[in-house]
Amino acid sequence: MDLQLTDRTVVVTGASSGVGLATTRMLLAEGARIAACARDLDRLRAAIETIDGVDPDKVHLRACDVTDRDEVESFIGSTMQRFAGIEGLVCNAGRSLMSSLSETTDEQIRAEFDLKIFGSWNLVRAARRPLAAADCGAVVNVNAILSRQPEPRLAVTSAARAALLNLTHSMAEDLAADGTRVNSVLLGLVDTGQWRRRFETSGTALDYDAWSAQIAADSGIALGRFGTAEEVAFHIVTLLSPLSGYTTGTSIDVGGGVGRYI
Template sequence: MDLEIDGNAALVTASSSGLGRASAKALARDGVNVVLNGRDEERLADARAEVEAVAEGEVVVQPGDLTEADDIEAMVERTVDEFGGLDHLVTSAGGPPSGSFLDTDDEDWQQAYELLVMSVVRLAREAHPHLAAGEETGTIVNITSRSVKEAIDDLVLSNSVRMGVIGLEKTLSKEFAPDIRANAVLPGPHETSRIQDLVEAAVERGEYDSYEEGLDEWAGNPLERIGDPMELGNTVAFLSSPKSGFINGTAITIDGGTTGANL
């Protein structure tokens, strides 16, 4: 299906690995010019090579820390300077540390808020005039977690702080419309490098006999498998395209049916 986004420009944060990288890859495959972001320049170089292998548009990298306002401003400026505008913003960030409520101190809470919420606030603020200036409707897609639908044990920071992103996304879907649409995706476990590392470490500790056995432990859903990161990336690309033109202010759970919430 032609998503009709060829030649558009996108900034995808935390795209040196994981679901951010998959989203950038899906957009680039459909002809979008993409700016990749991350803090580790070596991982960014690897991501660029992988994305360029399928890209129909241009791919550039912009290192930066999502908790630094100046770095966020530089990401948006680089996108506009390189491609003459910004049509799509995809926000992603690494997850906060796990832990229970009583094991989490004030500094943990503040760091999680800066990373997960304030990064999106600053990105949306910086990107707004450019997203609104295009001939077509601009888009924002926030990658968060299924934890906003159903709390996950020992993830108090993710369960709590990510809810702020959903409240912001819903607000922007009204305040920025009709020039910009805002949506979110709520992933469950996908076979990213982080999960691969966790499973391989568990195999080394003798908890599983094989990688496949360990991976099956993450597949607690009706589809009986873990997600492919590109399945989420494809959804992000769709939400960034005119093909999803009447979808606005929604949060789509992508977890194989794990979450038990009705809404």
């Protein structure tokens, strides 16, 4: 199926690994132009080099801290200079803070909300005009099922993700007047570098597959495994497509059945 993404410019944040890199790879395969950023430019360049057959004329890479409004404005400005338009945003920069509420410092709380809220809002307001000028502008906020189903071990991350989900709905209403759609993809447990690092420091005698399967079972994941970055990227790319032109203000769970809310 042709998703009608050829030569459409999509901005992807947090593109050096995991879901961001998988989304970038999939968009390039669909013929899109990519403006990708991460905090570590060398790591981002090395990651993009792992993608086969990349046309350098279709890729723009920058270091950017998405919580810094000036850096974001500069990144979007350079993207406009390079490609003269922006049709899509993937707000993917994020992390999870494994900490109970009583163990979390005020600085960590502020940092979580800063990243989750401004990691999206800085990009959206910087790119609002070019998105409005596109024939079918689209924003996808990469969020988590934690936004609707909080976990005590991820108390502040859950709260910050709930705030982002609420903000996404507000942005969808606000940007509808521009013809720009705003949606969310809600992740469950996805096999990314964060989980690999937790495995390496866990002290378990199990191999990674057995260890992750045990966590999946303990977490109540119906499919009994972690998801893959590619399985998440598919839904992101689909929401960016003009074929999803009547979808806004909604969210898609990609959690293997872990969601217990109605």
